[in-house]
Amino acid sequence: MKRSVFALLLSAAGAMAFSSAALSETPVNIGIVQATSGGSAALYGLMQKNGAELAIDEINTSGKLGDYKLVGIHQDDAGDRGQSVNIFQRLINQEKVAVILGPTLATSAFAADPLAQKAGVPVIASSNTAPGITDMGDYIFRTSPPESMVFPGVLAYVKKKYSPKTAAQIYGIDDTLMKSAYAVHKKALESEDIKIVATETFQKGDVDYSAQLTKIKAANPDILVIGGLAEETANIVRQARQLGIPPSTVILGANAAISNKLAELAGATADGFTVGSGWFIQYDSPKNKAFVEAYRKRYSSDPDNFAAQAYTSVYVVADAVKRAGGVSDLKKLRDAIAATKDLEANNGSFSFDAHREPAVTPKVLVMKGGKFILAAD
Amino acid sequence: MSAWISQFFASYSNIIDLCLLNSLVGYGLFLALSANMFSLATGGFMALGAYCSVYCTMELGFPFAPAVFAGALLAALGAAAIGAPVLRLRGDYFMLATFAFTEVIRVIALNWDSVTGGAIGIFSIPRHTETWHLALAVAVVIYVAYTLRRSYFGRAIAAVKQDDVVAQSMGVNVFMHRLSLFIASGFICGAAGALAAHLNYFIGPGDFGLVRSVDALTYPILGGVNALAGPLIGAIFTTLLPEALRFSNQLREILMGALVVAIVLYLPGGAMSVFKLRWFGVRAGETKLAAATEQAQS
Structure with missing residues (x-):
């Protein structure tokens, strides 16, 4: 008898505590699945975690969501697919997150996203650029423009400016991202009627590309398209120039090659290197300037496009929470995210297209004096 | 109570699945290790099992059970093919040869685009593997290992492990015993690969490389090569550790390494x-x- 009275009191106290908390603020749990350990994935993961956490704190301090408070729950999947699935299960069933940001790698996304799709929890990726990500279901979004949205724009710019007739391609054959980037590049070249005169490959960890580049030099292409990550691309660019591929041969890179590290490694040889991106650091808008400044102040380093895209993802969520009137109904939240239109973001105005891909205008960037600048027509 | 259980299961079912899957691989290695075969072929066997079973279910429309069996059989064939020449080598040479096998399979998977999807891998694989499949497989393998240890075959293997020259002189056909054990190990690893492929919707060549082979070796070695429950304990321990240490972020890898070293030392x-x-x-x-x-x- 005594015990039941005690239990009753306890539950009453609990109910009161709960209702008073509900009155002041409702937490909106946001799962952040980014690799912060485990090799090169951590480079991209850490940037996105930083960007997302910065945005969460900004939104909470601004009070623009009223009673709703965003709570970021970061979990490290170490770039390992099995762990991504473990984390997704726990975030969905245990932490009852309203939305998941991530995961870092596309291979993790292919394993983990179907769980969220099945459970009806929206996922917004900010670094997956492989094709097929959003095809997994109507709850899967991304703020990172896929290579197929970026590269044709870059090529069109190069074609207009230099009118190339022939091209050579070199790409990483054992990397998921690079192999799909290669296919995108090839298709774009073919549709622009540029003849591919040489195709070479390399593997992860290669540092010497002279054999492939000598063959490419012999084919004498007008442009060279590299499907590689930042470090590999930097080495290829440097060695290509050293081997005597003339500066008149314009070198184009993949979206994933954009990194401040590229200029460091390639030095002056990288001048004229052309890429496409959804965002770049000197983008001239008050929103972007505020973002870059806040990021530098908090982390004492420059943000990259992945940090910027993760930052945008959080603002997309906040905006959708506001329009959906809360997170009690995740279907409504999904619809609100899908309806995101002309949201003021750090790369201009942000919208999702009908396939839940970012409808941003890709910018063509050219390396000059160790910095990426917007390409002038 | 039942609500609590179902929530627990929904939150942690993948961890349970991975524990069981790794245990299965651990027992495959356990068999090989019981005749002193330090095999690095696990990754290759799993790749054979995984790609073959996925091809069977997705291209040929096989039901799940025959597909897993086909994958396991192909891996066993692979084990026989490399075991026949390689098992005459001893010690480091055997290890190197099995490592080369895993690499060869990985490179084939990387380049045979029409079947394996190359570096992009295969996605949208139907999810067929249930927790009870894995539990059943582990139970069967434990039972087999248990009866084997008590049989004439098991005694002969124990003798080979102690000293193969002496065993040979006592009339044990060392080569045939090792080969059959290696084939059994390949079969189990192939089945594990097939089950793994149908668990998480996606496979790629990177899943079955050297790292997988080394991880598989650590399960029985950490748990204990001489105890029947060793691989199970080792696999569960190494699977749960990264989850349990998640709170520590960057420190996690250091802690994991330190714990493994401590166990090996003490x-x-x-x-x-x-x-x-x-x-x-x-x-x-x-x-x-x-x-x-x-x-x-x-």
Whole structure:
């Protein structure tokens, strides 16, 4: 008898505590699945975690969501697919997150996203650029423009400016991202009627590309398209120039090659290197300037496009929470995210297209004096 | 209560699945190790099992069970094909040859685009593997290992492990015993690969490389090569560790490494040797014998 009275009191106290908390603020749990350990994935993961956490704190301090408070729950999947699935299960069933940001790698996304799709929890990726990500279901979004949205724009710019007739391609054959980037590049070249005169490959960890580049030099292409990550691309660019591929041969890179590290490694040889991106650091808008400044102040380093895209993802969520009137109904939240239109973001105005891909205008960037600048027509 | 259980299961079912899957691989290695075969072919066997079973379910429209069986069979064939020449090598050479096998399979998977999807891998694989499939497979393998240890075959293997020259002189066909055990190990790893492929919607060549082979070796070695429960304990421990240490972020990898080193240093017979020491400790007379056997085996 005594015990039941005690239990009753306890539950009453609990109910009161709960209702008073509900009155002041409702937490909106946001799962952040980014690799912060485990090799090169951590480079991209850490940037996105930083960007997302910065945005969460900004939104909470601004009070623009009223009673709703965003709570970021970061979990490290170490770039390992099995762990991504473990984390997704726990975030969905245990932490009852309203939305998941991530995961870092596309291979993790292919394993983990179907769980969220099945459970009806929206996922917004900010670094997956492989094709097929959003095809997994109507709850899967991304703020990172896929290579197929970026590269044709870059090529069109190069074609207009230099009118190339022939091209050579070199790409990483054992990397998921690079192999799909290669296919995108090839298709774009073919549709622009540029003849591919040489195709070479390399593997992860290669540092010497002279054999492939000598063959490419012999084919004498007008442009060279590299499907590689930042470090590999930097080495290829440097060695290509050293081997005597003339500066008149314009070198184009993949979206994933954009990194401040590229200029460091390639030095002056990288001048004229052309890429496409959804965002770049000197983008001239008050929103972007505020973002870059806040990021530098908090982390004492420059943000990259992945940090910027993760930052945008959080603002997309906040905006959708506001329009959906809360997170009690995740279907409504999904619809609100899908309806995101002309949201003021750090790369201009942000919208999702009908396939839940970012409808941003890709910018063509050219390396000059160790910095990426917007390409002038 | 039942609500609590179902929520627990929904949150952690993948961890349970991974524990069981790794245990299965651990027992595959356990068989090989019981005849002193330090095999790095696990990754290759799993790749054979995975790609073959996925091809069967997605291209040929096989039901799940025959597809897993086909994958396991192909891996067993692979084991026979490399085992026949390679098992005449000993020690480091055997290890190198099995490592080369795993690499060859990985490179084939990377370049045979029409079947394996190359570096992009295969996605949208239907999810067929249920937790009970894995539990059943582990139970069967434990039972097989248990009966094998008590059979004539098992005794012969134990003799081969102690000293293969002596075993040979006593009339044990060392080569055939090793080969059949290696094929069985390949079969189990192939089945594990097939089950793994149908668990997480996606496979790629990177899943079955050297890292997978080395991880697989750590399960039985950490748990204990001489105890029947060793691979199970080792696999569960190594699967849960990264989850349990998640709070520590960057420190996680350092902590994991340190724990593994500590176990190897202080429990060279594997984690299960703790129990052994205690059981034998009661019967004081046998302690020395146990220690002597341990030494002879190491």
